[in-house]
Amino acid sequence: MTPEQIRQAYNRKIESIRARQDLTPQAKQVAMARAHTATVTKLNDAYQADRQQYETRRATLEKRLYGNRELTGADAISARDARERAARYTHPDEAMAAYQRAQRDGDRDMMRALGSWAADQAAIPVLGDAWRPLVEQHAAATPGYAANLEELRSLREPGTYDDTSYLTPAVPSELGRMSVHQVAMLADSDLTVYGNDAPEAA
Structure with a gap:
């Protein structure tokens, strides 16, 4: 179920x-507390699942765009050296010039390294905007891989910014000003609530 369905x-x-x-x-209070507690658990599980899916997809896209293939020996050393050199560029214009040289020379390792470094810098709020042209190039x-870049940019990290999907639902008015912890304690009471509306009864 999606968070909205939950x-x-x-x-x-x-x-x-x-x-x-x-x-x-009292029975209504207990039944509501159990429903609330169960929903909190379901929302947390949904968040964890969505978060894992997001991280997995993001890693896949970043590897496609910036990652090196499986390398050994001299190729691995070359790729590592390229990453170290790319990280020395602190200004996007200098990095762009280096990228264009690497592209002209057919240096794929340096192109990947600079692309990856630029992507990391572009992720920084506001200051990262200047690095976006290199990412796009x-x-x-x-x-x-242009489509992969577009998908990467469109990925929405669960639970951040204005995403309220996973927030704890409001406590029913019948439970007064109980905290979530107090509601959970009430849900754990020994009272059995019968009926189809309370399958979570103890």
């Missing part, structure tokens, strides 16, 4: 519990 299911369950006439106020120079 929230919708939670809201439906709370309304269903709230409407039951066969439960005492490397993508353009790498056959078939």
Whole structure:
């Protein structure tokens, strides 16, 4: 289930519990606490799964764009040397000039290294904007990878900025000003709540 589906299911369950006439106020509180606690767990699990998927996809795209193939011996040394040299460039214009020289010379290791270094710098808020032309040039120079760059840029990191999908849902009004910890303690009570609306009963 998506976070939105989890929230919708939670809201439906709370309304269903709230409407039951066969439960005492205490039983309703316990049932709601259990529904809330279960939803918090589901949202956390969804976040962890989405986070893992995001990191895996990002790593795949970055490797396609900037990573070196599996190297051994002299090739591995050359690639490592290129990464060390690329990291010495602190100004994007100088890095761009170095990239153009590497491109002219057919130095793929240096092109990858500079592309990767520029991508790291471009990720820095505001200051990274000046590095984006080099990132774009490397993508353009790498056959078939422009689409990978576009996808990489469009990836949205779960739970950041204005993403409220995984936030803990509001505690039902029937539980007053209980904290999430207090709600979890209530959910662990020994009271059994019968009925289809409370399958999480103890």
